[in-house]
Amino acid sequence: QKEVEQDPGPLSVPEGAIVSLNCTYSNSAFQYFMWYRQYSRKGPELLMYTYSSGNKEDGRFTAQVDKSSKYISLFIRDSQPSDSATYLCAPSGDGTGRRALTFGSGTRLQVQP
């Protein structure tokens, strides 16, 4: 079993739709949860960074963490064509001092105008 799993997509939605991107992980010790956005031919960039369970909102983006089920979600409201990218989740902070992040393989999102 991979440590972090994501549906690869592509997920295609019309402009203005609400998008739900999901990620599961196997290590129950993870405490920090990050979402990265990667545009084509670019490096990943940090989008959301949350600690422990609960929700965090930033503009049109909401990150949700359910540690009891080891499930992470990213919601995008009023999706725009500029949101078309690959979204990678990266849980971390398992208490071992492990420094490097382990990423999901990413979900490709296409927002159609």
Added chain:
Amino acid sequence: NAGVTQTPKFQVLKTGQSMTLQCAQDMNHNSMYWYRQDPGMGLRLIYYSASEGTTDKGEVPNGYNVSRLNKREFSLRLESAAPSQTSVYFCASSEWQASSPLHFGNGTRLTVT
């Protein structure tokens, strides 16, 4: 702000040739990383350097060597390139604390024929 700069952006090698990928960051980060990204495999850690003077193997270190030249620079060397090393290589940096977010460069696209 330059952030993380990688050179070259593109490279084509023949099997058996060697090359060095360069990476420099201007954020005064202690930790630096090399990842490779392949379709369906996500980002996989090759090597990382928690601080100047230290390097450690990641998930897929075979066929690679690294040098942490100073706090700013971290290079990745392929001594004898193989077609299996065709990939997109990303350098990243972070603060010293474990679970700190990573800041990525825009990658080097390497093709080995």
